[in-house]
Amino acid sequence: xxxxxxxxxxxxxxxxxxxxxxINNMDKVMKDLLEFKHSKNSPLVVMxxxxxxxxxxFTLEEIKD
Numbered sequence: 001x002x003x004x005x006x007x008x009x010x011x012x013x014x015x016x017x018x019x020x021x022x023i024n025n026m027d028k029v030m031k032d033l034l035e036f037k038h039s040k041n042s043p044l045v046v047m048x049x050x051x052x053x054x055x056x057x058f059t060l061e062e063i064k065d
Contacts (some may be wrong), residue, residue: 020027
């Protein structure tokens with residue numbers, strides 16, 4: 001129940017104009033990053049569950065070493 005209450009509080013927040021610009025542009029940043037990783041055929045390095053993993057830039061599946 002606590003998480004539902006927290007979600008309701010967060011969904012009712014009004015964000016500043018600058019915060020909205022940042023949030024709206026994060027999609028563009030991610031798209032540009034993936035396009036760059038595709039062009040260089042290099043893995044995407046992310047943190048998952050407290051560990052650093054490499055992801056295939058085309059499938060976004062973990063690369064097993």
